[in-house]
Amino acid sequence: MAAIDDRELVARAIEGDRAAFEQIYRRHAQPAFTLLTRLLGPDRDREDLLQEVFVRLHAALARFRGEASLLTLVYRITTRVAIDHMRRRKPVELVDQIDEEIDPNLGPADQSARREEIRRALVLLARLKPEHRVAFVLREVMGLSHEEVARIVGAHPAAARMRVAAAKRQLAKLAAPEEGS
Amino acid sequence: MKTVRDTLASLEGRLDDMRREHAWRAIASTLDARASEPDAGRSRRFVAAFGAVAACVAIAVAVAGRTTVAATPFGFDAVVVERGQHRTIERAGVTVTVLGPGAATVAGGGDGTLHVRVATGTVLAERPTGADPVTVFAGQAVVVSHDPKLAVRVDGSHVVFGAGEKARAIIERAVIVSRTRDGHAMQATLPAASSTEPAHATPTRPAVPRRRAEVKAPRPDPASPVLGASELYRRAEAALATRDTAEARGLLERLLREFPDAALVDAARYDLALLAHADGDDARALALLDAIIADGRDEGVRLAAEALRRRLRP
Numbered sequence: 001m002a003a004i005d006d007r008e009l010v011a012r013a014i015e016g017d018r019a020a021f022e023q024i025y026r027r028h029a030q031p032a033f034t035l036l037t038r039l040l041g042p043d044r045d046r047e048d049l050l051q052e053v054f055v056r057l058h059a060a061l062a063r064f065r066g067e068a069s070l071l072t073l074v075y076r077i078t079t080r081v082a083i084d085h086m087r088r089r090k091p092v093e094l095v096d097q098i099d100e101e102i103d104p105n106l107g108p109a110d111q112s113a114r115r116e117e118i119r120r121a122l123v124l125l126a127r128l129k130p131e132h133r134v135a136f137v138l139r140e141v142m143g144l145s146h147e148e149v150a151r152i153v154g155a156h157p158a159a160a161r162m163r164v165a166a167a168k169r170q171l172a173k174l175a176a177p178e179e180g181s
Numbered sequence: 182m183k184t185v186r187d188t189l190a191s192l193e194g195r196l197d198d199m200r201r202e203h204a205w206r207a208i209a210s211t212l213d214a215r216a217s218e219p220d221a222g223r224s225r226r227f228v229a230a231f232g233a234v235a236a237c238v239a240i241a242v243a244v245a246g247r248t249t250v251a252a253t254p255f256g257f258d259a260v261v262v263e264r265g266q267h268r269t270i271e272r273a274g275v276t277v278t279v280l281g282p283g284a285a286t287v288a289g290g291g292d293g294t295l296h297v298r299v300a301t302g303t304v305l306a307e308r309p310t311g312a313d314p315v316t317v318f319a320g321q322a323v324v325v326s327h328d329p330k331l332a333v334r335v336d337g338s339h340v341v342f343g344a345g346e347k348a349r350a351i352i353e354r355a356v357i358v359s360r361t362r363d364g365h366a367m368q369a370t371l372p373a374a375s376s377t378e379p380a381h382a383t384p385t386r387p388a389v390p391r392r393r394a395e396v397k398a399p400r401p402d403p404a405s406p407v408l409g410a411s412e413l414y415r416r417a418e419a420a421l422a423t424r425d426t427a428e429a430r431g432l433l434e435r436l437l438r439e440f441p442d443a444a445l446v447d448a449a450r451y452d453l454a455l456l457a458h459a460d461g462d463d464a465r466a467l468a469l470l471d472a473i474i475a476d477g478r479d480e481g482v483r484l485a486a487e488a489l490r491r492r493l494r495p
Contacts, residue, residue, distance in 0.1 A: 018212070022205065026201075029196055029201055030196050030201075033196040035194075036194065037192050037193070038189050038190075038192050038194065041192070042194070045347075047200055047203070047204050050196075050204050051204050051207045051208050054204075055208055055211050058208075058212055088339060088341060100195075101193065101194075117184070117188050118192070120185075120188075121184065121185045121188035127424070127425070137189060140186045141189045141190050175184075
């Protein structure tokens with residue numbers, strides 16, 4: 001099964017082959033979870049959101065034509081689920097599982113510094129519009145091309161480029177007072 | 182800026198085996214529930230039938246101005262609840278509470294689970310140990326739950342599920358929203374802002390008695406645009422949604438300052454308490470909650486404040 005490519009798995013999953021869809025899940029759950037983490041921080045709802053991503057993916061497979069990779073479709077659904085979550089989440093839920101991302105082997109001072117570094121990055125990220133945040137993370141953090149970002153967010157590449165630029169400008173502006181102080 | 186990018190890139194979001202398996206079981210369970218659904222054609226007909234029933238009941242509610250539970254000839258109970266009210270029904274040992282405004286149907290499924298379909302609003306399913314699992318259909322989502330408490334909120338295309346603590350949070354939020362989006366939230370609203378409110382905003386039975394003649398004139402801050410209480414609260418909610426807590430706090434405090442008699446005061450104090458708690462200032466949070474409990478006029482917000490206070494200081 002491991003050698004089967006995504007298209008074959010998709011074809012089987014559409015036919016109702018649960019094992020094929022499970023294989024798709026096992027192949028793409030980690031990338032989706034990483035993207036959720038980088039968009040939302042170590043939010044406690046990520047597991048629920050991951051489930052929602054794959055339930056939506058299952059429904060979307062019938063429309064998958066293979067023009068883009070399956071991972072692009074997974075990222076597209078993941079970003080939509082994350083944006084929905086950003087819009088309904090309250091600030092008290094911002095960062096609640098931050099310790100998951102801290103190496104327990106670090107000393108107390110380093111752990112504290114790392115915690116503060118993550119908290120600061122997420123607070124700044126949270127100030128961006130959801131669409132800008134998604135574009136920034138996909139391009140600058142995940143390292144995707146503007147064309148790939150555009151396919152994922154369903155926009156023209158130029159629009160994706162503008163969103164990334166706007167996010168970078170906004171982040172620079174937000175970070176400036178802190179760095180200056 | 183580089184630090185932000187590098188810090189985010191360092192977040193692995195590691196999905197360990199246990200969480201991966203747990204998530205897969207939940208996904209498989211949801212897909213199984215969908216597969217056991219009637220075929221798509223029948224499903225669409227059912228939705229149409231349900232829509233017609235719900236619409237009829239909703240019209241009856243609008244005309245009669247009361248909450249309704251109707252046993253339908255299709256073998257399920259249709260529940261339609263108006264804003265500010267709730268209705269509880271019990272079936273197969275499971276207690277289902279619909280918070281208004283909301284519409285749902287409850288039926289025993291042929292698959293050994295209780296089927297709860299939520300058309301709109303917030304629903305809480307409480308399931309004692311040994312009772313049937315609950316299958317909840319909301320929007321495009323289907324969830325089979327063995328949890329003692331499961332809440333679901335359907336608001337347009339948004340669907341939120343939560344079990345345990347999250348269920349409680351969803352219910353608390355629904356209580357607040359049901360009070361604040363209502364017409365009684367407008368009693369101190371200036372004409373400039375009132376145009377943004379829905380035309381149906383006059384409640385048939387407001388939770389807070391409306392004493393328009395006794396409402397004091399608002400005292401707008403001359404340095405700020407003239408906004409009504411409901412517009413201030415709406416903007417505060419928008420700021421909260423984007424996690425602009427400073428903006429939200431400023432708007433909520435302005436609401437308290439300029440509209441001390443508005444029905445939204447209790448909700449504003451509750452949100453300020455949540456913000457204070459998020460900032461680690463539990464003393465301030467407790468003071469705000471105590472104020473709601475002491476003189477709050479909104480029963481729903483007061484209950485939510487009492488619950489939050491118990492959590493902050495058991």
